[in-house]
Amino acid sequence: MKTVLIHKTGGPEVLEPTDIAMPVPGPGEVLVHAAAIGVGWPDVLIRTGVYKWMPPLPTSPGSDMSGRIAALGAGVNNWTVGQKVLITARELKQRGGCYTEALVVPAAAPFPLPEDVDLEAAACLPNYQVAWAMLRDVLQGRKLRSVFIAGAAGGVGSAAVQLARHLNLKVIGSVSSAAKERFAREQGADHLIDYRRENLLARVLELTDGRGVDLVLDHIGGPGLNDCLKMLAPSGTLVSYNAIAGLPSSDIFGEMRALLTRSLTLRCFSMHVLDADPDLRRQIMTEVIDLLASGAIRPVVSARLPLAQAADAHRMIERGDALGKILLVP
The missing domain is CATH 3.40.50.720 (NAD(P)-binding Rossmann-like Domain)
Structure with a gap:
């Protein structure tokens, strides 16, 4: 599968599309196939190496992903294959990791999405x-x-x-x-x-x-x-x-x-500040998901680029071109 890695920090050119093996979920984990990946300033900060919560290199930037559950690890019974979910790195052990076609995460990390919620809109949440x-x-x-x-x-x-x-x-x-x-x-x-x-x-x-x-x-x-x-x-x-x-x-x-x-x-x-209160952090996201499902909010997608064009997405962010959210689509 394709993922985007950085082995050294720097300009957009350090974002390298890379072929890696499809990950397999272990006990208590799920595999999520990405439908849409959000691009934002934290990704730029990771790429340039100035993010206060910098993950170790090599790493894949990206903190937001929507998609569907693709596989369940042993002992996971609270998800079903094909279920729509939202992933945010705020629920993971380290930031980044989402510029990829598929991602293994702990089963407690994803947010369930109603089936009628648009996955691109969810990636903006x-x-x-x-x-x-x-x-x-x-x-x-x-x-x-x-x-x-x-x-x-x-x-x-x-x-x-x-x-x-x-x-x-x-x-x-x-x-x-x-x-x-x-x-x-x-x-x-x-x-x-x-x-x-x-x-x-x-x-x-x-x-x-x-x-x-x-x-x-x-x-x-x-x-x-x-x-x-x-x-x-x-x-x-x-x-x-x-x-x-x-x-x-x-x-x-x-x-x-x-x-x-x-x-x-x-x-x-x-x-x-909500790193110390994960229950409240998840509650806030759940409230936002409910607002999306009810039609109270309407996220705007500014641009959709293939995953391999992550560098171009970063250039757009740095130029201030985006009116709404930039998404990478696997």
């Missing part, structure tokens, strides 16, 4: 798991009215837009092109701001009549993080779930003290 984890963590019984989502056309950003609309929130997002604005609006965003031409803080305050938003989801960081604080309404929460532009250049605590009368919250979020 790990982005929704991240977005849903952030939203439900902040809600905690609170009544939110509005949210600002940085990068509303991105993978997690567009998932957050759909989920926020499901929660009946007013959604304001940032984009960097007319195409991304159209895409984010199709996902349900109420207002889109082109950060190349407009002042984000001023526009958010204008769109909220000066009150600000109850929640900001930001993966950019950098100097703009201070403006994210300033666009919060009283008792608002800023969730920083990445910092691709680096850390803020000024004293973020000083900024919060300057806004003392608003009583703001800053939270640094990572899905890895």
Whole structure:
């Protein structure tokens, strides 16, 4: 069978399509034949060797796979051959491993999927798991009215837009092109701001009549993080779930003290907080699967490439070309 391996870290060219023997499930394991494999930033971080949870080399990148159970190991009686499932490396001992036609995993790892769920849509769900984890963590019984989502056309950003609309929130997002604005609006965003031409803080305050938003989801960081604080309404929460532009250049605590009368919250979020609570992590994914099955969310596939073209998929990710999820199809 075909798999994609990296033997050394580097550019997309280190992704090597390779023929290996079909794996056989051992006791307590199942074999899953892939139907669709998600491509995302964690895969790029593994390929370049900077992922904090880097698996040992050689390895196959890829953390998301949907498919069907193909074989059962000894002692496995909770699955049937042909059953639709979703695999995420968050449920495995190490990240990566999913750029392959078939994968052996512990029988406790897969998520069952309803038979009428589209397997390509299911392969997009790990982005929704991240977005849903952030939203439900902040809600905690609170009544939110509005949210600002940085990068509303991105993978997690567009998932957050759909989920926020499901929660009946007013959604304001940032984009960097007319195409991304159209895409984010199709996902349900109420207002889109082109950060190349407009002042984000001023526009958010204008769109909220000066009150600000109850929640900001930001993966950019950098100097703009201070403006994210300033666009919060009283008792608002800023969730920083990445910092691709680096850390803020000024004293973020000083900024919060300057806004003392608003009583703001800053939270640094990572899905890895749920490494210590696998039951909750699985519950969140199950809730997302239910939302997909009910039609409440509708993942968008930006591009489908053959597994052997994984390098091209990584180039698309790094160029920011994708509007929705890029999938590899075995």
